[in-house]
Amino acid sequence: MADHSHDCFYVTRPEMFYPFVFTDIMGLQKNTEGGAGVGDIKLAMKGHVKDGYKFRGECPLSEDDRDYNEGPTLNDKVHVLVCVICASTVNILSDEIIRKMRDVRLAASDMGIPQMAILTHIDEACPEVKADIRNVYKSSYLKEQMEKVTVSLGIPLYCIFPVKNYHSEIHIDDNIDTLILSALKQMIYFGEDFVNNLKTC
Incomplete structure (x- = not known):
């Protein structure tokens, strides 16, 4: 997938619930024009990437971008x-x-x-x-x-x-x-x- 998207699942065991989210991004590629950029992946791990962001290897996310999350919470982080x-x-x-x-x-x-x-x-x-x-x-x-x-x-x-x-x-x-x-x-x-x-x- 080429975007930063979420799939929600719930895993349960007696008296305990585990809601969790898969954040699926496009894979890494050899060239800089395709695949997710390493810099963007690092930003995503820190929670700075909003849902729906389209990863563009040749054009990484910047702090001025509308898809940049300035104040990530624990839930936003990987x-x-x-x-x-x-x-x-x-x-x-x-x-x-x-x-x-x-x-x-x-x-x-x-x-x-x-x-x-x-x-x-x-x-x-x-x-x-x-x-x-x-x-x-x-x-x-x-x-x-x-x-x-x-x-x-x-x-x-x-x-x-x-x-x-x-x-x-x-x-x-x-x-x-x-x-x-x-x-x-x-x-x-x-x-x-x-x-x-x-x-x-």
Whole structure:
């Protein structure tokens, strides 16, 4: 997506409710004319980017822009940074893309924002997993891709979550959902820790 948009979801457990929002932005690209700019992503993490802002890599947001939020609240700020990477493209990520992703991740670290990665389309990347999604943690190929993400971006293995995308299925699959919900649960835990740490400072 090319804009800064929100999708709201509610996760519940007995006597506890977790409202959370996905802020989806367009991905990083090699050139400056396409994709989201690193500077704009940093501003978004700080809460300075309003909903609906159209990311323009060649024309970053300025303080004079009507989409610039001068007084961000805690709700405007990013609580968890999630890098979404296709499992079949890990090997072909350019040095420029990796540099940009590391730049964003290091900025998040300076802000105290926890980070995680989601490895998508794992069934398309690994025939063993395509045959049976339950082989996800037995696949040496996927383990190798996750290790490459760790080395390239500095995200620990325990913060990288492989998931299978729904695309041709017509029924809900518990095995697919288990992987997705595992990633969502960790997002909630990381976000809760971030907010609690800010409140105690």
